Amino acid sequence: MRPHSGPKPLSAGASVEVADFVRTYTLTGGRTRPRHRLRLETVLELGPGRPGPALPLECEQILVLCRIRRRSVAELAGTLGRPVSAVRILVSDLLDTRALRVPVPAADSAYIPSSDPAAGNDPSVKLLEAVLAGLKTRFPDAYPQAG
Amino acid sequence: MPVSRPDSPMRTPRPGERPGSGGAGRALRAVGGPAVMKLVVAGGFGVGKTTFIGAVSEIPPLSTEEHLTQAGAATDHLTGVEHKTTTTVAFDFGRLSLDVPVPLELLLFGTPGQDRFLDIWYDLAAGAIGAVVLADTRRLEASFTAATFCEQIGLPFVVAVNEFDGAHRYPEHAIRDAFALRPNTPVVACDARATSSVAAVLLTLVQHALAAALARPAHSTDSTLLDA
Numbered sequence: 001m002r003p004h005s006g007p008k009p010l011s012a013g014a015s016v017e018v019a020d021f022v023r024t025y026t027l028t029g030g031r032t033r034p035r036h037r038l039r040l041e042t043v044l045e046l047g048p049g050r051p052g053p054a055l056p057l058e059c060e061q062i063l064v065l066c067r068i069r070r071r072s073v074a075e076l077a078g079t080l081g082r083p084v085s086a087v088r089i090l091v092s093d094l095l096d097t098r099a100l101r102v103p104v105p106a107a108d109s110a111y112i113p114s115s116d117p118a119a120g121n122d123p124s125v126k127l128l129e130a131v132l133a134g135l136k137t138r139f140p141d142a143y144p145q146a147g
Numbered sequence: 148m149p150v151s152r153p154d155s156p157m158r159t160p161r162p163g164e165r166p167g168s169g170g171a172g173r174a175l176r177a178v179g180g181p182a183v184m185k186l187v188v189a190g191g192f193g194v195g196k197t198t199f200i201g202a203v204s205e206i207p208p209l210s211t212e213e214h215l216t217q218a219g220a221a222t223d224h225l226t227g228v229e230h231k232t233t234t235t236v237a238f239d240f241g242r243l244s245l246d247v248p249v250p251l252e253l254l255l256f257g258t259p260g261q262d263r264f265l266d267i268w269y270d271l272a273a274g275a276i277g278a279v280v281l282a283d284t285r286r287l288e289a290s291f292t293a294a295t296f297c298e299q300i301g302l303p304f305v306v307a308v309n310e311f312d313g314a315h316r317y318p319e320h321a322i323r324d325a326f327a328l329r330p331n332t333p334v335v336a337c338d339a340r341a342t343s344s345v346a347a348v349l350l351t352l353v354q355h356a357l358a359a360a361l362a363r364p365a366h367s368t369d370s371t372l373l374d375a
Contacts, residue, residue, distance in 0.1 A: 040270055041185050041254050070180060072254055074240045078209030083235065085214050103180025123184060123276050128357040131184055131253065131276065134245030135353060139203075139346035 027056055027086055034092035038073050040084065042102060044091060045070040049098025058082060059090050063099060070103060181250035186349065187272050188239070189297070190281035191289025192260030195309045195339035197239050199281055200255045202345040204241025208257070211240045215266055236264045238271060253349075262292040269300075277303035277356040279348055280326075281339065284308060284315050287325050294326050303356040305333040307348045331358075 025032065046066050051059060058080055065071055065079060077087040094100040123131075135142070188196045200208045216233050239257030244250070256271040272278065278297050282290040290306075297304040306326055310316060317325075322334050333351050338344040 039273070040256070041183050041274070043180060043183050043252070045180065072183070072240075072242075074211050074254065074256070075206075075209065075242060077213075078211035078240045081212070083212045083214045123274070123356070123360070125357065125360050127182060127184065128276065128353060128360055130182070130249050131245070131251060132350065132353045132357060133248050134251050135346060135350050137247045138243075138245055139343060139350075141343045142346035142350055143343065 025086070027058060027082070028089040031089050032085065034088040036088075036092045036095055038088045038091055040074040041072050043070050043072050044076070044094075044100045045103050047095075047098040047101035051094060051097050051099040056090065058087075059094060062087070062090060062094060066100060181244070181252045183252045183254060185254050185256060185271075185273075185275040186352070187256050187258065187275050187278035187302070188281060189258040189268075189278050189290070189293035189304075191262075191283070191286070191293070194281045194283040194290060195311075196257040196260075196281055199279070199307075199309070199337075199339040199345055199348075200239050200241035200257055202340060202342045203243050203349065204255060205244060206242055209240040210237045212237050213267055213270075215264060234264075236261075236267055238267065258293065265296070268296055272296075272300060272302050275302060277305070277352045277359075279352055280304050280306045282306055282308050282322070282326075283311065284317055285311070287317075287322070291326065294328070298329075303352070303359045305335060305348065305352045305355055307335050307337045309339045310336050331355075 044062075044066050046063065051063065061080055062076055065076060071079075073084060073087060073091060076091065077084040080087065091100060095102070188199055190196055197208050212235050214233050215236050236259045238259050239255075241255040241257075243253040243255065245253065256275075258268055258271060278293070280290055280293045280297065294304065294306065296302075306322060306328065308317070308322060316336075319334050322328075323332075328334065333355050335348055335351050337348045
């Protein structure tokens with residue numbers, strides 16, 4: 001049945017969304033801001049520390065996932081089916097206890113996006129050349145078509 | 148071409164954003180990871196973004212959710228208080244690892260289909276190599292916003308026309324006219340289901356981004372703050 005227009009109680013869809021929102025922030029102890037600045041693409045790997053006691057299930061799952069391989073914040077959130085904002089807070093807790101850490105490229109600094117604010121976040125020429133070479137090696141049969 | 152990505156005119160500061168708050172502290176970092184790069188796959192609802200990402204991703208595309216707090220449509224004019232609503236928006240995510248010549252991880256982010264969630268587009272595009280604006284020939288207009296967004300923030304992009312079976316094929320100049328593209332913006336045809344075809348689009352995009360990076364004045368003059 002189509003909903004009527006005009007004043008009405010919360011629709012079923014809206015209350016589901018509110019319930020999900022409440023559940024998410026129960027998970028994070030009511031916090032809505034992480035202590036660390038974590039981008040969608042920030043990659044996490046297992047660290048040397050031990051997580052604190054009484055860990056939420058989702059933190060355990062994050063550690064299991066990162067034990068298999070390093071994963072980005074976006075991938076963790078998508079795999080757990082939790083919003084990015086909640087996963088950022090959980091990951092931030094795990095960084096505090098050093099149960100997780102952020103790996104940085106071992107290659108020379110040209111492969112790391114510049115930290116110079118004047119250069120913004122633009123990927124370096126050297127990095128783009130590496131991506132191009134990597135794609136050509138991985139997909140030797142890729143052929144561009146004219147539009 | 149505007150290079151002022153951090154402070155482009157379209158940009159609105161997001162809640163929780165503090166200037167100068169860096170990444171996770173140095174002590175929490177460990178050397179030894181691959182370089183991580185982002186690519187954005189943009190375009191209207193139903194143009195094949197998930198399929199496109201799935202064609203090259205080593206994991207099945209994930210649908211990742213984010214909560215957005217937005218000013219509600221209705222404003223209480225008596226008190227001047229804006230109602231804020233929280234909506235859930237989902238974007239696609241995929242991953243592609245490259246080993247040669249150096250370990251690299253390409254993260255593929257698909258924009259939400261609805262144009263109204265621009266806040267998250269900025270998050271997805273921040274620091275990205277560039278964007279693929281995927282278009283469906285049956286309704287090119289569904290992808291116009293994506294192309295405009297890329298132009299406004301100065302993100303290199305290519306238009307990839309997803310040629311569904313039986314779809315009408317336009318000559319390249321018709322696509323260019325419809326999108327009002329700059330002459331150097333590449334237009335390619337692709338089949339979003341075919342790995343080699345999607346890989347070719349990514350190659351075109353990275354080549355284009357490389358040309359744009361080489362043309363950027365900052366490249367030759369190191370760290371001149373041109374936008375100041």
